[in-house]
Amino acid sequence: xxxxxxxxxxxxxxxxxxxxxxxxxxxxxxxxxxxxxxxxxxxxxxxxxxxxxxxxxxxxxxxxxxxxxxxxxxxxxxxxxxxxxxxxxxxxxxxxxxxxxxxxxxxxxxxxxxxxxxxxxxxxxxxxxxxxxxxxxxxxxxxxxxxxxxxxxxxxxxxxxxxxxxxxxxxxxxxxxxxxxxxxxxxxxxxxxxxxxxxxxxxxxxxxxxxxxxxxxxxxxxxxxxxxxxxxxxxxxxxxxxxxxxxxxxxxxxxxxxxxxxxxxxxxxxxxxxxxxxxxxxxxxxxxxxxxxxxxxxxxxxxxxxxxxxxxxxxxxxxxxxxxxxxxxxxxxxxxxxxxxxxxxxxxxxxxxxxxxxxxxxxxxxxxxxxxxxxxxxxxxxxxxxxxxxxx
Numbered sequence: 001x002x003x004x005x006x007x008x009x010x011x012x013x014x015x016x017x018x019x020x021x022x023x024x025x026x027x028x029x030x031x032x033x034x035x036x037x038x039x040x041x042x043x044x045x046x047x048x049x050x051x052x053x054x055x056x057x058x059x060x061x062x063x064x065x066x067x068x069x070x071x072x073x074x075x076x077x078x079x080x081x082x083x084x085x086x087x088x089x090x091x092x093x094x095x096x097x098x099x100x101x102x103x104x105x106x107x108x109x110x111x112x113x114x115x116x117x118x119x120x121x122x123x124x125x126x127x128x129x130x131x132x133x134x135x136x137x138x139x140x141x142x143x144x145x146x147x148x149x150x151x152x153x154x155x156x157x158x159x160x161x162x163x164x165x166x167x168x169x170x171x172x173x174x175x176x177x178x179x180x181x182x183x184x185x186x187x188x189x190x191x192x193x194x195x196x197x198x199x200x201x202x203x204x205x206x207x208x209x210x211x212x213x214x215x216x217x218x219x220x221x222x223x224x225x226x227x228x229x230x231x232x233x234x235x236x237x238x239x240x241x242x243x244x245x246x247x248x249x250x251x252x253x254x255x256x257x258x259x260x261x262x263x264x265x266x267x268x269x270x271x272x273x274x275x276x277x278x279x280x281x282x283x284x285x286x287x288x289x290x291x292x293x294x295x296x297x298x299x300x301x302x303x304x305x306x307x308x309x310x311x312x313x314x315x316x317x318x319x320x321x322x323x324x325x326x327x328x329x330x331x332x333x334x335x336x337x338x339x340x341x342x343x344x345x346x347x348x349x350x351x352x353x354x355x356x357x358x359x360x361x362x363x364x365x366x367x368x369x370x371x372x373x374x375x376x377x378x379x380x381x382x383x384x385x386x387x388x389x390x391x392x
Contacts, residue, residue: 006063007164010086012073012104013120014095019066022090025156027064062160069095070104077108077115086115087167088160090147093121102126105144106135114170116163122149188300192245204391205339206245211387212335213328214241219376220331228372231327243300244332247307250280262347274308277317281305302326307333312367323370330370334377337364342388353385 011022065086067073073091080086089108091101105117119131126134128146135144145163147155192206217240221232251259254276258269265273284301291297306320306329313321325333341356351359366374377384 006061007088007167008063008065008080008084008086009160009164010073010076010089011064011066012068012070012090012095012101013066013092014068015092016068018092019068022156023064023066025153026062026160062164070099070101070107073104074099074107074111077111081112085112088116088118088163090118090120090156090160093119093126094123102131102134105131109135114167114174116145116167118145118147118159118163120147120149120151188242188246192249205343208339208387208391209247209332209335210241210245211391212338212384213244213331214238215380215383215387216331216335216373216376217241219380220372223372239296240299240303240328240331243296243328244303244335246280246284246300247303247332247336248276248280249283249304250276250278253279264347274316277305277308299328302328303332305329307336309333310368311370314367325370330373334360334369334373337368338377338384339388357381 009026011019011026013019013022065076067076070091073089077086077089089105091105093101095101101119101121105119108115108117117135131146132144145159147159214237217232217237220228221234221237223229254273258265258273261269281301281304284297284304288295288297288301303326305317306325309315309318309320309325309329310333311322311325311330313319337360338356341351341359342353344350360369361374361378369377
């Protein structure tokens, strides 16, 4: 996570005097005395009866940016995102003649979903539920807050600093989560590579099949039918891309004489070769059981077991048919066949693109593959070719 010398707060309000109040509250002069702060509070709010936090000017360094219109706020957030993003945004609602604060907050949420947004208004054309629905849809928002005018010194100061601490904590959690996922992905890639090293066709096979499966899954997620768009989430797309590289982990249990045989396998040898699905699936099933929860290894287990099943039920190891085959395995089935036909194997050279396309769509066709996934392959064939060329 980037370390910034100052925290950044954006204040959006069409009244200049209110913006000046925010500046004096959130970014007081370093030489301000306790007495001056008390006088300021008396002038702004008419009372100093509420508890006033003690400022530590060395620790509480805040860079406050102010704008008077929602459109300007959107521009400021977009420009700050890749350099030094805003942690907290105080957003007024009514700001004529431009965009109101609720709509501006909706746009900002799409640009920077991590920002802590405080909706501030004396009165509003929206109730809280309407604001939440406009900005977040039906999602539960954990970084959307409300503040009524007139506010006092403590409310602004304490809310700002509490949300700054929350933003920093969330960024730390996200960074640690990314680190853990990177370790997991590296570990999986290492294990998968051990299996691939026993096969002449190593190269970028794992990278290609990962991208092929993610490509198919992403296209499935765009389909309007609920069974696709609700099930194939962005997380599913990422998980299948990570887990699919373990599809042939069971090959570690197959003898080199069979795995690397340059000619056609005998019936007995092919019977042994087919056991790589159950060898790999059993190992991953044990890992899933020990974890005791759903994870990307659940997809890896299903893929290892069933990526050689066929839509018409003629595949192995169990002869599953149609949608009885897990979706992840149906996706992997096409990705794996495309890569196998397009790559050099111990017993033949890579086939031309036209031949590969004809074998998949005509010779194998819907008897081998899920028809929906086959249709996606046909419509996205140029993307498949691009991946193959890039990682050949």
